[in-house]
Amino acid sequence: MKDILTAASSPHILHPDTTRGIMSDVVIALAPAAVYGCILFGWQAAAVLAVCIITAVASEFLWNLALKKPQSVGDISAVVTGLLLGMNLPASIPLWQAAIGSVAAIIVVKQMFGGIGCNFANPAIAARIILLVSFPGSMTKFTEPVSDIVTSATPLAAESGTYTLKSLFFGMHPGSIGETSAFLLIVGGIYLLLRRVISPVIPLCFIGTVAVLSLISGEDLAVSLFGGGLMIGAIFMATDYTTSPTTALGKAVFGIGCGIITFVIRKFGALPEGVSYSILLMNILVPYINRYTLSKPFGFIKPSKEETANG
Amino acid sequence: MNKNLGYFTNGLIKENPTLRLVLGTCPTLAVTTAAINGIGMGISATIVLVCSNLAISLLRNIIPDKVRIPAFITIIAGFVSVVQMLVKAFLPSIDKALGIYLPLIVVNCIILARAEMFASKNPVLPSVLDGLGMGIGFTAVLTLMGAIRELFGAGTLFSLPVTSEFISPMIIFLLPPGGFFVFGMLVAASNAIAKRSGKKPVEHLGCASCPSRGICESANITEKEEAAENE
Numbered sequence: 001m002k003d004i005l006t007a008a009s010s011p012h013i014l015h016p017d018t019t020r021g022i023m024s025d026v027v028i029a030l031a032p033a034a035v036y037g038c039i040l041f042g043w044q045a046a047a048v049l050a051v052c053i054i055t056a057v058a059s060e061f062l063w064n065l066a067l068k069k070p071q072s073v074g075d076i077s078a079v080v081t082g083l084l085l086g087m088n089l090p091a092s093i094p095l096w097q098a099a100i101g102s103v104a105a106i107i108v109v110k111q112m113f114g115g116i117g118c119n120f121a122n123p124a125i126a127a128r129i130i131l132l133v134s135f136p137g138s139m140t141k142f143t144e145p146v147s148d149i150v151t152s153a154t155p156l157a158a159e160s161g162t163y164t165l166k167s168l169f170f171g172m173h174p175g176s177i178g179e180t181s182a183f184l185l186i187v188g189g190i191y192l193l194l195r196r197v198i199s200p201v202i203p204l205c206f207i208g209t210v211a212v213l214s215l216i217s218g219e220d221l222a223v224s225l226f227g228g229g230l231m232i233g234a235i236f237m238a239t240d241y242t243t244s245p246t247t248a249l250g251k252a253v254f255g256i257g258c259g260i261i262t263f264v265i266r267k268f269g270a271l272p273e274g275v276s277y278s279i280l281l282m283n284i285l286v287p288y289i290n291r292y293t294l295s296k297p298f299g300f301i302k303p304s305k306e307e308t309a310n311g
Numbered sequence: 312m313n314k315n316l317g318y319f320t321n322g323l324i325k326e327n328p329t330l331r332l333v334l335g336t337c338p339t340l341a342v343t344t345a346a347i348n349g350i351g352m353g354i355s356a357t358i359v360l361v362c363s364n365l366a367i368s369l370l371r372n373i374i375p376d377k378v379r380i381p382a383f384i385t386i387i388a389g390f391v392s393v394v395q396m397l398v399k400a401f402l403p404s405i406d407k408a409l410g411i412y413l414p415l416i417v418v419n420c421i422i423l424a425r426a427e428m429f430a431s432k433n434p435v436l437p438s439v440l441d442g443l444g445m446g447i448g449f450t451a452v453l454t455l456m457g458a459i460r461e462l463f464g465a466g467t468l469f470s471l472p473v474t475s476e477f478i479s480p481m482i483i484f485l486l487p488p489g490g491f492f493v494f495g496m497l498v499a500a501s502n503a504i505a506k507r508s509g510k511k512p513v514e515h516l517g518c519a520s521c522p523s524r525g526i527c528e529s530a531n532i533t534e535k536e537e538a539a540e541n542e
């Protein structure tokens with residue numbers, strides 16, 4: 001009886017989704033590609049992933065402890081950031097560099113701007129770019145799968161025709177730990193779609209734009225789609241809630257923008273890969289995209305010109 | 312004498328031009344890729360600052376108010392040319408490292424700000440001491456920033472290897488993002504120290520502190536509005 005009569009302030013209807021639940025879903029969706037990366041690139045890949053996750057969680061824990069903030073490690077977002085960052089690194093990277101990346105992602109990009117929900121850019125993307133700019137040597141040294149042969153070329157930089165469609169789609173080619181298997185990443189993406197964790201607009205617009213532009217310019221379509229970081233970027237990193245627009249129209253603009261920038265960097269830039277830069281650049285534009293793609297409130301009547309002039 | 316000492320120490324910490332007044336940001340970010348560049352830039356600017364403060368303080372009653380900014384700039388430009396020629400002749404390596412930023416001391420807002428805010432209103436000795444204090448404060452911050460960026464970005468300190476032999480340096484510290492990052496960290500640190508010692512952190516200084524408020528229309532408008540409100 002007492003329970004019924006207690007008057008609590010709104011909201012009265014709670015949705016069962018929690019940050020922890022959503023982040024767990026993302027980890028589950030990433031797991032197949034991460035495990036496959038470890039099989040492909042051996043114990044080094046597993047070590048990089050472990051170091052990234054442990055450092056990310058430890059950074060978040062220690063930051064909250066040092067600044068006497070409520071402990072937010074339990075929401076698993078640091079695990080996702082660490083895992084995503086690790087999957088975006090080559091397996092041969094020295095472990096201390098991977099650790100610096102995780103610290104930069106959590107402390108500099110996420111916590112200094114106010115923690116989860118307040119960061120201006122995807123922490124894993126920004127940390128990857130910090131590492132790429134800081135240690136260009138170790139960030140572009142990829143190993144051939146299931147061997148220790150060092151190569152510097154992912155399929156994007158290799159001569160066309162080096163890799164078959166099948167090896168590209170299932171991930172038998174050099175690359176970052178978690179980006180190679182388009183198949184497993186798409187499976188993870190479908191899981192997230194079914195769980196309603198992400199909306200399909202950003203990945204479809206992103207991948208579609210790259211596909212259309214590659215077709216028009218005569219690039220090898222399979223290499224463009226499956227040879228680089230497009231799948232992991234479009235499905236898992238561009239769809240980050242904090243750093244992507246809120247409305248469907250805004251999401252479309254965001255995805256198409258990412259696609260165009262990726263294509264332009266790949267085709268005309270000095271770098272072979274542009275997915276991370278494109279997402280970072282569009283992350284910065286998100287507040288403006290949100291402002292110009294506000295959804296109309298239900299029953300909204302556009303004020304006539306006279307009223308606007310008088311008002 | 313104590314008051315004169317106050318003019319000198321003012322620029323070192325309490326009103327440090329880079330960290331507390333946030334002036335001269337452009338050369339601060341651009342040249343501090345190595346500690347030695349920071350020292351070179353800092354000393355060049357200090358010499359110009361002291362000389363221009365001296366000259367402007369001497370001429371403060373002669374320069375008409377309406378054309379004072381061009382007059383200040385002309386005086387500053389004269390001293391910058393002298394310094395530039397001296398550096399070119401005797402320290403060619405510093406000249407090469409500083410590049411365009413050496414002649415650009417002309418438009419360094421620390422120098423113009425001190426001319427406008429201090430030297431044009433104060434006698435000669437305080438003006439010179441103010442210039443010296445501000446200049447040394449500027450040099451100290453530039454050297455510190457240069458040292459941090461050089462240590463992390465190249466693994467050296469004053470071109471001597473420190474960590475470069477066993478750790479690959481983070482090149483990002485030598486690039487613009489690293490510069491902004493180190494600058495932000497230093498401002499944050501100085502704010503934290505100021506807060507601990509009970510001083511206010513850096514805030515928006517408003518039109519009153521702007522060196523060009525005399526010729527700026529919007530500044531005059533806000534001043535007039537404030538005056539009207541006060542009435």
